[in-house]
Amino acid sequence: MEEETKLSIYKAARSIKQKENTLYNALRSIYEDSIFVGEISQLWPHLPLLANLRCGLWYSSKFHSTCYFKSTDGHTNNCSFNTSRLNLHVAHLAGQKGGCIIVDSTRRGKRFPDSMSKTIPIWTCVMNRAIRNYRKKFHDIDTSTKGDSNGYDQHNEITGGVSVDWDCSLHLPLWVSKTEKASIEERVEEWTERLEASGADISSLAVCLKKPLRPLWISQKTVIWLNEVPDHDSWDFTPIILVSASSSIGICQHRTTSEFSWNYIPGAGDDEESWARGLSPSLFWDNVYDIINSGPDVCNQKVADIIEKNRVYRAYRGENAPQITVKSLTPSSLSHEEPSVSSEILNLNIDMNRIKSSGDDSAISWLGSTNVSVGASHQLNFFWETSHCIFCCWKSTSISVRLSDKAYLHLPIATSKFDRFSILNNLPSAVSFAKLNLSKGRRLLVCCSNGEDISVCVCLAILTSLFDEEGKFDDGKWFNERRMSKWEMRRRLVYICKFATNARPSRGNLRQVFNFLIAPLLFPTT
Known part of the structure; x- marks a missing residue:
């Protein structure tokens, strides 16, 4: 009887929640909160506005760029610094513009999500320490090269002409306990060493940033005296202004206008798959x-x-053409018979006369001097003009691309949330296809639905398997002579993220890539 009562209470609570979390309630809540975001951005109109993916992206139509700081990296007693999400482009942008504004939100009745309370403060502290350490290497250059004008110029370029005194303190909001702060501070040096060993381009940050990074927090409860708002140039640091878009009320709040009644949902932009x-x-x-x-x-x-x-x-x-069934090749058909990759594919001809290039290259990222690029599927018509061969790795087979004398391969790869082995099972085919075409000097595009996860993981497997440490194609010689480690894979991922700034591969998908790389005999690339 008690179980039935608990079940009925659970059903009732779920029913109420479903009624409150309607599409209109979510979108109206986002719209109302966006007004606050717009007001804050106007206080510092020269600072770029960034959305912290994914929730923050809903709260403005005028974002300059995006970033990806996860709340899980700032959870209590489980804080971390993840080299898979370095967000170096944020530091560069802040250095160029004198700071930036980051927008996010939370549903949990808190004023700020953990991404803002701890993840970003940890990130600013680690970045500052890495920059300080880099500058220390050149601190004595002006004394050892007093008569060398070239040496002095190099010193000024690296240090930005400023003193090496650099604020490396951990700046956390007041609501983080002293105990937790002390626990985080104990690990900051370890995280700094991890960043320095990852191969990240610290030198360019040292040149770009004239003042150390420092977070500031603004929510709907923050009191701001409009006649006393400081100019961002007046601070002795580079501000990273963290704006929590939503109200911190714990439950849905009923609101009424002259036309409609609706329920306000804090952090409504979160978990868009469940309501959008x-x-x-x-x-x-x-x-x-x-x-x-x-x-x-x-x-x-x-x-x-x-x-x-x-x-x-x-x-x-032509960005999303009528459904076309493309014959997908099984991994076994590609692992040992390289000619089948191109001969099967080149027999397909799809008319693209109605498709025009959009001219938008915002979703394409060429990985340094390699012939490999990563991007999103909706830009296929543009990619076609810049690539010799295309590898599409997303579940849907609704595609539209022109196929003539250029190689094309589609594999229906699903993310780890839906298939824990999809990437692992398809990587042999992907690497074989890449090896065949790259060895002929062709330019390869790897794309998925958004250019952020699956395609990044496939590029990671290709670069690690077929390129040496200097980023040169070597047909797998470097890879076959070494035992792969997670750290080496992370270094390659940092290299990719340097160019594909919107990359955010999931942990489950990265795990499949590593399992592929440590078992070359099970998954031969030739």
């Missing part, structure tokens, strides 16, 4: 007033119509 119904942040902001003014009763239908209209428009442009 296929709507993206960009599509939301393109139609924001139509959606908000539609009201709760017709919001779902309005969003469905917008999504369908956008799908048809993209299909007309």
